[in-house]
Amino acid sequence: MTDATPPPRPAPDRDVEVLRLTAFSSDPAGGNPAGVVLDASPLGDDDMQRIAAEVGYAETAFVVDPGTDSRSRRVRIRYFSPGAEVPFCGHATIATAVALAERRGVGPFTIDTAVGPVVIDTARGGAADAPETALTASFTSVEPRVRSLDADVAARLLALLGLSPDDLDERWPAREAYAGNRHPIVAVRDQAVFDGFGFDPVAVRGLMDEQGWAGTVTVVHRRSGADEPLVVEARNLFPVGDLTEDPATGSAAAALGAYLRALDLIAPPARFVVHQGRHIGRPGVLLVDVPSHGGITVTGTAVAIS
Secondary structure (H helix, E strand, C coil): CCCCCCCCCCHHHHHHCCCEEECCCCCCCCEEEEEEEECCCCCCCHHHHHHHHHCCCCCCCEEEECCCCCCCEEEEEEEECCCCEEEEHHHHHHHHHHHHHHHHCEEEEEECCEEEEEEEEEEEECCCCCCCCCCCEECCCCEEEEECCCHHHHHHHHHHHHHHHEEEEECCCCCCEEECCEEEEEEEEHHHHHHHHHCCCHHHHHHHHHCCCCEEEEEEEEEECCCCCCCCEEEEEECCCCCEECCCCCCHHHHHHHHHCCCCCCCCCEEEEEEEEEEHHHCCEEEEEECCCCCCCEEEEEEECC
């Protein structure tokens, strides 16, 4: 009688190419780093989780179905943080699309994700604060939705951030917004308060897990005047492993666009700019287009990290 137990599966990550790019910046020292595996078809869940932990970035994108050939314009992606799989990741999507465009040419791609298909266009130029020759990617989110935050949950979140209701921008009430991931959005009125607040990563992570916030806690401050084009600065809290804040968060930028539209704080079609990452030394810029209905479009570039 032979042993039907299959031999141990070799660790595939030894031969898997993991690209390292930073999204929403043309400077390798800025933006949000992401790992990208352009052919993860041989990998199992444990393999992808292990690789994401070894890479150590907020997320690594795995192209689990890279298409039928090198010209395919439709792929399927899964995203893993160092600790768990996440439904969607905007900056890793931008990084993956730029990497695909470098190999397959610019133009549209359709990316199948756990939250549904995401249409993403790639081109030369069109990103904020990037050279006109830079490869850029624009993803359009799934249909967004916005809902009120439970008053008790909002109060607990503010207490964890060391903020009081008097610190908030009364024009931008706290809400939860979804455009692929769920993000609570808190708007702080004063720049000094926005720059200076702190938080306990363990306690914030506990509340996020309790509430099912797979994205980030999004804290924003309006930098532009009432009569100027909208410019927002964001801090996106994402405590996982050694990380505390995300340098640039595409899903949060899309959620913010949905929030502004739902509360009539912006008149679509409209465009605004989000600056993020200054507080952790990796500044980046996200360009957000808000149509009158449907998904929100976020544009940025990505460059290799040497």
